[in-house]
Amino acid sequence: MTNFEDAIRNVPDFPIKGIQFKDITTLIGNPEKFANAVDYLYGPFREMEIDKIAGIESRGFIFGAALAYKLNVGFVPIRKPGKLPAKTYSAEYQLEYGSDSLEIHTDAVAEGEKVLLIDDLLATGGTAAAACELVERCGGEVIGLAFLIELDFLQGRQKLKGYRIESLVHYSGE
Ligand code: AMP
Numbered sequence: 001m002t003n004f005e006d007a008i009r010n011v012p013d014f015p016i017k018g019i020q021f022k023d024i025t026t027l028i029g030n031p032e033k034f035a036n037a038v039d040y041l042y043g044p045f046r047e048m049e050i051d052k053i054a055g056i057e058s059r060g061f062i063f064g065a066a067l068a069y070k071l072n073v074g075f076v077p078i079r080k081p082g083k084l085p086a087k088t089y090s091a092e093y094q095l096e097y098g099s100d101s102l103e104i105h106t107d108a109v110a111e112g113e114k115v116l117l118i119d120d121l122l123a124t125g126g127t128a129a130a131a132c133e134l135v136e137r138c139g140g141e142v143i144g145l146a147f148l149i150e151l152d153f154l155q156g157r158q159k160l161k162g163y164r165i166e167s168l169v170h171y172s173g174e
Helices: 031-045 059-071 126-137 156-160
Strands: 009-012 020-023 052-056 074-078 088-095 098-105 114-122 141-151 165-171
Touching: 031 059, 031 114, 031 141, 031 165, 052 059, 052 126, 059 074, 059 114, 074 098, 074 126, 088 126, 098 126, 114 126, 126 141, 126 156, 141 156
Parallel strands: 052 074, 052 114, 114 141, 141 165
Antiparallel strands: 009 020, 088 098
């Protein structure tokens, strides 16, 4: 398997002191790594029926949109507040650094559609849990969540019990 860890840049104290920011711009700047990352992201879900890919703003858009194109399915943007123009559902969540909320268009996912959620990184799990809530409020079924990076020590999986989660790169500590 491709070594993705080497392509991820660790930026200490960003955006605030004490956070080791995992910078994926170095990975997506490398065409081979980027393509492999998109392929590997849905690998575990290959046999499953997928109707839509939902990506979480903003880095989830990069991988999610590429994957939606590859699978020939629709892409659903889950965005920061005030960005989506039509009627939305909103869900609040806690970040590793602060709190925020996410929004989805109420008609972005149809009743019963099977959705694979994509983001670059799973930390405490608040963001992903809010995204699952939004897809389900639309009537969709979250068939799984795929991340490039998982910070195992923050135990984000605890907030996502019952969902299938796959991550390409695991960090056991900062
Ligand atoms: P969380 O809700 O704590 O799981 O945070 C996940 C979201 O915050 C993802 O959208 C990440 O892009 C971003 N994020 C959180 N911590 C980091 C980190 N250490 N490095 C890069 N992005 C992060």
